[in-house]
Amino acid sequence: MPSNKKGQDAKFLLESSFSRDSGICPKACYRNAAPAVLYEQALLHEPGAHVVSSGALAVSSGPQTGRCPQAKHVVREEGFEGQVWWGVASPNHAMEDSAFLANRQAAVSFLNAAGRLFVVDGFACWEPACRMKVRLITSLAQHALFATNMLIRPTPQQLAEFGEPDFVVCNAGACPAPESDEAGAAASATSIDLSLSRREMVILGTRYAGEMKKGVFMLLHYFLPQRSVLFLHSGCNVGQGGGDVTLFLGLSGTGKTTLSTDPSRPFIGDDELCWGPSGVFNIEGGCYAKALGLSGASQPAIHNAIRFGTLLENVCFDPESREVDWDDASITENTRACYPISHIANARIPCTAGHPSNIILLCCDAFGVLPPVSRLSQAQALYHFVSGYTAKVAGTETGVVEPRATFSPCYAGAFLMWHPLAYAALLAGKMQAAGCQAWLVNTGWCGGSAGGGGSRISLAHTRAIVAAIHSGELAAAGCVETPVFRLQVPVACSGVPSQLLLPELQWHSSSEFGATLSHLAVMFAANFQQYADGGGGVVGQELLAHILRGGPQQQRQQQQQQQQQQQQGPGVTPSEAATGDALPQEQQRQAKQGHCCCSSGHAGAQPLCKGQAPAAAVAAPPLANFKGALQQQQLSVNGDTVKALR
Numbered sequence: 001m002p003s004n005k006k007g008q009d010a011k012f013l014l015e016s017s018f019s020r021d022s023g024i025c026p027k028a029c030y031r032n033a034a035p036a037v038l039y040e041q042a043l044l045h046e047p048g049a050h051v052v053s054s055g056a057l058a059v060s061s062g063p064q065t066g067r068c069p070q071a072k073h074v075v076r077e078e079g080f081e082g083q084v085w086w087g088v089a090s091p092n093h094a095m096e097d098s099a100f101l102a103n104r105q106a107a108v109s110f111l112n113a114a115g116r117l118f119v120v121d122g123f124a125c126w127e128p129a130c131r132m133k134v135r136l137i138t139s140l141a142q143h144a145l146f147a148t149n150m151l152i153r154p155t156p157q158q159l160a161e162f163g164e165p166d167f168v169v170c171n172a173g174a175c176p177a178p179e180s181d182e183a184g185a186a187a188s189a190t191s192i193d194l195s196l197s198r199r200e201m202v203i204l205g206t207r208y209a210g211e212m213k214k215g216v217f218m219l220l221h222y223f224l225p226q227r228s229v230l231f232l233h234s235g236c237n238v239g240q241g242g243g244d245v246t247l248f249l250g251l252s253g254t255g256k257t258t259l260s261t262d263p264s265r266p267f268i269g270d271d272e273l274c275w276g277p278s279g280v281f282n283i284e285g286g287c288y289a290k291a292l293g294l295s296g297a298s299q300p301a302i303h304n305a306i307r308f309g310t311l312l313e314n315v316c317f318d319p320e321s322r323e324v325d326w327d328d329a330s331i332t333e334n335t336r337a338c339y340p341i342s343h344i345a346n347a348r349i350p351c352t353a354g355h356p357s358n359i360i361l362l363c364c365d366a367f368g369v370l371p372p373v374s375r376l377s378q379a380q381a382l383y384h385f386v387s388g389y390t391a392k393v394a395g396t397e398t399g400v401v402e403p404r405a406t407f408s409p410c411y412a413g414a415f416l417m418w419h420p421l422a423y424a425a426l427l428a429g430k431m432q433a434a435g436c437q438a439w440l441v442n443t444g445w446c447g448g449s450a451g452g453g454g455s456r457i458s459l460a461h462t463r464a465i466v467a468a469i470h471s472g473e474l475a476a477a478g479c480v481e482t483p484v485f486r487l488q489v490p491v492a493c494s495g496v497p498s499q500l501l502l503p504e505l506q507w508h509s510s511s512e513f514g515a516t517l518s519h520l521a522v523m524f525a526a527n528f529q530q531y532a533d534g535g536g537g538v539v540g541q542e543l544l545a546h547i548l549r550g551g552p553q554q555q556r557q558q559q560q561q562q563q564q565q566q567q568q569g570p571g572v573t574p575s576e577a578a579t580g581d582a583l584p585q586e587q588q589r590q591a592k593q594g595h596c597c598c599s600s601g602h603a604g605a606q607p608l609c610k611g612q613a614p615a616a617a618v619a620a621p622p623l624a625n626f627k628g629a630l631q632q633q634q635l636s637v638n639g640d641t642v643k644a645l646r
Contacts, residue, residue: 024137050322095193172202192211244357305343358470
């Protein structure tokens with residue numbers, strides 16, 4: 001029989017703290033409806049919804065076909081304001097509490113007027129100690145299907161005992177944000193607003209589903225570092241025996257999903273991973289993969305995942321056969337496929353693994369000067385992690401006519417809540433404790449720039465490189481050092497022509513190659529200047545100098561020129577400057593004892609900050625002021641004790 005038009009008993013929703021506080025009162029409510037019911041509701045009530053030949057549900061997100069970073073707001077709130085990363089380089093646009101409440105009221109009024117509401121209760125984080133209860137409230141069945149796929153689905157018993165959620169996403173994306181003169185109020189019809197104290201997100205003026213996913217991302221980016229858990233924009237897979245864990249860090253379009261979804265290796269996740277005291281774990285119950293150019297030949301695992309239950313966003317298809325044209329970008333290049341992780345044949349569920357052996361930093365270098373693979377020192381890994389480099393190419397955005405460098409700190413610049421150097425400090429300690437090797441893998445161009453005579457590095461060659469990392473072949477290979485960036489490039493790799501490994505050999509003009517390489521290095525150095533003060537005291541000069549040593553030669557020269565001034569700080573003299581690529585001595589000692597090197601005093605064997613009581617969920621009150629904890633750490637430099645952080 002068709003689904004009940006009145007939905008289900010809304011008592012669970014009406015009695016929640018959010019409903020009592022906000023006044024939400026639905027006419028009809030569907031809680032954790034089955035995908036078939038959501039298909040039915042979308043086809044009945046949401047224009048543009050169609051079932052395609054694979055059995056997936058294809059929908060439109062309307063005018064907004066991607067995220068709106070400039071519309072993201074974080075409420076300035078007592079107890080949180082001094083802990084959030086603000087400023088010119090920050091992605092966090094401040095909003096007053098009154099403006100947030102006005103937007104929430106607009107969203108609630110819109111949802112109350114809707115004919116039906118959909119509620120999805122689920123979990124974020126596969127690690128039980130970090131698990132967070134998330135509730136989505138929306139008027140669109142397509143958004144409910146998205147949340148059903150992306151959250152970890154509760155069992156019937158877990159749903160019956162769900163209780164109060166830890167985080168509420170109130171999605172009224174079809175309703176524009178109200179106009180207001182208040183500080184932080186929306187300057188356009190789109191507004192995505194986060195309140196840390198209320199643990200609520202309000203979405204107005206966009207139906208792009210990815211905003212919901214990134215709302216959870218932002219919240220966990222704030223709370224998890226307080227538990228010595230590093231949140232990463234990363235994919236992950238493991239060896240068949242459960243060991244040999246690899247992280248794939250990178251921005252959208254660099255290959256995270258494609259490379260982590262490897263039929264020969266169990267799959268942990270493709271986008272949002274955490275690295276905690278016990279190892280790594282996925283936060284999501286599904287995948288939100290880019291679909292443009294998808295083919296069964298090159299990406300069989302993803303292609304086979306697209307079946308009944310999958311949500312396709314903004315794809316084009318034949319109106320008669322309903323066959324999807326994966327190469328059609330007439331609506332947007334950002335076509336997406338959202339499916340539960342169980343659709344990946346070799347997914348490892350629960351999605352948890354041990355500590356990584358390899359960390360692969362992915363970039364798509366459209367300038368064609370970075371090697372297809374480089375072995376990184378720890379300092380280089382931290383430098384490239386903070387830089388978060390990739391490149392845009394002509395045709396991907398209006399006005400882009402030549403390669404353009406893009407830097408997104410920690411490969412997650414739009415979602416960071418702490419300063420990037422705080423996350424880098426946490427990564428440094430975890431790398432040191434785990435003894436893992438970092439690599440830089442370029443999935444972009446070689447032999448010239450994009451549009452300037454270069455060609456895209458083939459997926460087959462990139463897969464061969466990743467396989468050689470997993471086998472240990474590249475760790476044992478001899479290397480040569482590149483100019484400027486001083487990257488260690490293996491001289492041979494099975495399945496890859498040797499001349500491809502060194503970019504300069506692929507260019508027709510060595511002088512053009514050198515000029516382009518230097519140009520890219522200058523952009524790296526210019527971008528890193530915003531972190532030259534250590535984040536205003538987020539990390540000390542010793543750790544900052546360690547990270548800077550991983551940059552290109554131009555960066556090192558600037559560092560040397562500034563060193564005298566930097567060393568005039570309290571308790572530091574020129575003779576105390578650290579040298580080499582190793583972590584500062586005291587931080588090495590802490591790492592060996594299981595502590596992270598963010599100088600917060602976190603013990604690797606303990607999930608919580610030092611001196612705090614255990615908590616059952618991340619959404620409990622903040623465990624510690626992470627920045628404040630960082631400021632208390634002492635470092636020993638040449639026998640003298642100095643403040644690591646100001």
